[in-house]
Every structure is written in C-alpha cells, then in structure tokens.
Amino acid sequence: MNTLGNKLRVTVFGQSHAPAIGCVVEGLPAGFAPDLERLGAFMARRAPGRNAWSTNRREDDVPEILSGLVEGRTCGAPVAAVIRNRDPHSGDYAGLKRTPRPSHADYTALVKYGESYDIRGGGQFSGRLTAPLCFAGGLALQVLEARGVTVAAHISQIEAVLDDPPDLARVGREDLEALLRRPFPVFAEESGVQMRQAIEAARLAADSVGGVIRCFALGLPAGLGEPMFGGVENRLAAALFGIPAVRGVSFGTGFAAAAMRGSAHNDPFEIDGDRVTTRTNHAGGVLGGITTGMPLVVNVAVKPTASIAREQDTVDLETRRSAKLVIHGRHDPCIVPRAVPVVEAVTAAALLDLLLESAPASSTPAFT
Numbered sequence: 001m002n003t004l005g006n007k008l009r010v011t012v013f014g015q016s017h018a019p020a021i022g023c024v025v026e027g028l029p030a031g032f033a034p035d036l037e038r039l040g041a042f043m044a045r046r047a048p049g050r051n052a053w054s055t056n057r058r059e060d061d062v063p064e065i066l067s068g069l070v071e072g073r074t075c076g077a078p079v080a081a082v083i084r085n086r087d088p089h090s091g092d093y094a095g096l097k098r099t100p101r102p103s104h105a106d107y108t109a110l111v112k113y114g115e116s117y118d119i120r121g122g123g124q125f126s127g128r129l130t131a132p133l134c135f136a137g138g139l140a141l142q143v144l145e146a147r148g149v150t151v152a153a154h155i156s157q158i159e160a161v162l163d164d165p166p167d168l169a170r171v172g173r174e175d176l177e178a179l180l181r182r183p184f185p186v187f188a189e190e191s192g193v194q195m196r197q198a199i200e201a202a203r204l205a206a207d208s209v210g211g212v213i214r215c216f217a218l219g220l221p222a223g224l225g226e227p228m229f230g231g232v233e234n235r236l237a238a239a240l241f242g243i244p245a246v247r248g249v250s251f252g253t254g255f256a257a258a259a260m261r262g263s264a265h266n267d268p269f270e271i272d273g274d275r276v277t278t279r280t281n282h283a284g285g286v287l288g289g290i291t292t293g294m295p296l297v298v299n300v301a302v303k304p305t306a307s308i309a310r311e312q313d314t315v316d317l318e319t320r321r322s323a324k325l326v327i328h329g330r331h332d333p334c335i336v337p338r339a340v341p342v343v344e345a346v347t348a349a350a351l352l353d354l355l356l357e358s359a360p361a362s363s364t365p366a367f368t
Contacts, residue, residue, distance in 0.1 A: 004239055007356035010136040010349055014085075016121025016128040022082035023132035025068070025139060027356060030076040034069075034142055042138040045341040046130060048332075060086065063135050079139070083131050099314050099325050103306035110317075127244045127335060130342040137345020140352040147355065151348045152176035153215035153340050154185045156299065158195035159202075164188040168252065168297050169267075169281035171216055185340050203333035208305035210245075211336040213343045215298045217351055220285070222276075222293035224354045231289020232296070232354065239350040240300055243342055245335055248301035252284025267294075296351075300343050307331040 003011040007027045014021030040062065047061040061083055068079030096119050100106035105125040109117045117123060141151055150173050156163050163186045166175050179185050186192040195211075202209045225232035237249040257265050260282075267278035277294060284297035307327045316323040332338065 005353040008353040012132050015118045015123045016126035020082040020084050023136050025079040025136045028074045032074045033072050039138045043134045046134045046338050061131050099323050102312050134345045137349045140348040149219040151217045151344050152180050153213050153344050156214040157212040159198045159209040161194045163191045171295050199334040206309035208308050209334045210302050210304040213300045215343050215347050217296035220291050225290040227289050232286045236350050239346050245303050247303045250299045252297050253282040254299050302336050305332050305335050
C-alpha cells in the first residue's frame, strides 16, 4: 500500500537505487500556484550530504514535475514528479540477501518477495522514499498556509538530551517561524549543542542514536476528525508510521499521561474572546479524535539508525548458521535531524486531507 489519503491522495513509487523515485499527488485544489523555490528549500532540509551529522551520499533532490501544473498553477490533474537518483553505490549491498542486517527489513522482505526483492540501499523500504513524501507534503504545507494553518517541528530529544519547548497550550506562530529558520531545529540552543555532541560521539563509536520529533499545527479549526477509527490521532498515526524508523507516535503529553492523575492531566476549559480554549494542552489539541482548536501536538519517536559500522551478529541464510556482519556504505549516525521535515510533510498531507474532507463540495478556496 503506497498510497496515503482520501481526498488528497499521495502515491509514492521507486527504490533507493532505482533510476528515480517519485510520487503522484491527486486532489490538490485547482488554481493553486506553488512557490517552487520554497518547495526546493524545504526538500533540501531532508536531502543527504548537507551537514556533518548526515550521510555523505550526495543527491540534488530536485523534482521534475511531469504533470498537473499549467502556467505555474494546479489545473486539477494529478501532480506527478520524479527525483533522479544520481549517487548510488549499489556494490555496498552485495551479500545482504544472505546475511540480513539487524533491525532492517532485509529478512522480512526476502520472506515476502523472495529473491526478486531489490536490496540495494534498502529498496522500497529505504528512507530515500521520504524525498517524494517531502515533495507532496511541501505542496500541502503551502496550501495549508494559504488557509491559515502553520505546521513546524522541532527535535524534542536526541538520546538522553531534551529540548526546552514553549508551553504546549501557548506556542505561537512566531515560535514556529523562528524554529523554521534554524538549521538544527531546537528551541534551546544549548540543547542543540549537546544533541550534536551526542550524535558525534555515536559516530566516533561506530554507532548511532535516535530521538523524538515533536510537530505542531496551529490554526486548525475545531471539529476535524471522526470517531471511532477516523479520528485525527488515527489518521496521523497511520500516516506517520509510514516513515521508515518511526517506533512510536503520541499526542500532547503522550505516554507521560500514564503517570499523572486526572486532576493534573485534564485541560480546564476557558473563554478567550469568542473562542473556547484550554488552560493546558495535555491532550495535544484532540479530544475524542476531533480537533479542539488548540495547537495540535504530535510526538514521533525515531529509532537509532540501523546501519552501523561496528560488527554485529546475524545469520547466514544459506548455511543456516550464525554469522558476523560489518555493514559498508554511507549512513547517518542519527536520522532524526533529516526526519524533521519528513514529519512536517506527512503531518501536513494528512491534515490537508482532513480539511478537504470537511469542506463543502461547492467551496472553492481563493489563491493569490
């Protein structure tokens, strides 16, 4: 299942070392003029080989738009784009069908697809497929912005180092705009320094680290989502788990709520002008699967990069014996920084899908 969404449908295709990867985006409102320069800058945040904490695989990640735009505006047809793979080293993956990598999909893919599976760079299971997700989500981010919705994420945690975010009930657009201007997206600069030190220490130890990304969405109306399996949490979690290496998704206070009493976790209602708000935001802007109008807060746990340089235990599938494995190739010691725009993109696509579902059939948004 490579398609996400109902009204806004995103279909991703390709493999890590295929000639190209890409996506088809259906359901974008006609008449929307995307800022392709901004879209390129957004995609560059995810692209490999841009900084010291990234893999040294270098890809331009420039999308070639094949359809869906006429004179720079969406015309109602599906928007299709491809991204060429220009720097693969396929020889690094020879032999992995025989000795599968721990914590990768090598073994399960072989069970499901047999010898036909493309193991180069992880094939269709690779994080490389998040590049077209960022293309689609980058478009969704711009449509949401035109509707008054801002989506941005920060690195909440790397290993044991925590960021210092603003009050989840009071986070504002200026907070998110400042966040989006930072190359290493944290609220507290000192936390960012310590996080980068943790990543470098893992790299020097031929190891890797994981972390948590927290994503905010401001400006959503109250009332989005459906009980019981069409709730906002359900839809977002299903979409976010499509990102490789995601191990958990929670909202607001998340799993910390299990250690709280109801009197502390409950968010008291208040009147703010003509709006109903809450004093705190442990719920993360969602009650009963339906948005409250408060900031949407979603937390995404990302595992340590599975490909590490130190020797690991595996099995030889031909001899049916234990074996040792040293992984070659180019890999991030921590994929969390590059995953931040991916979380923003997937969140934006899922939220725009929900907004398009809730809009009257006759409504036509105005774009300038």
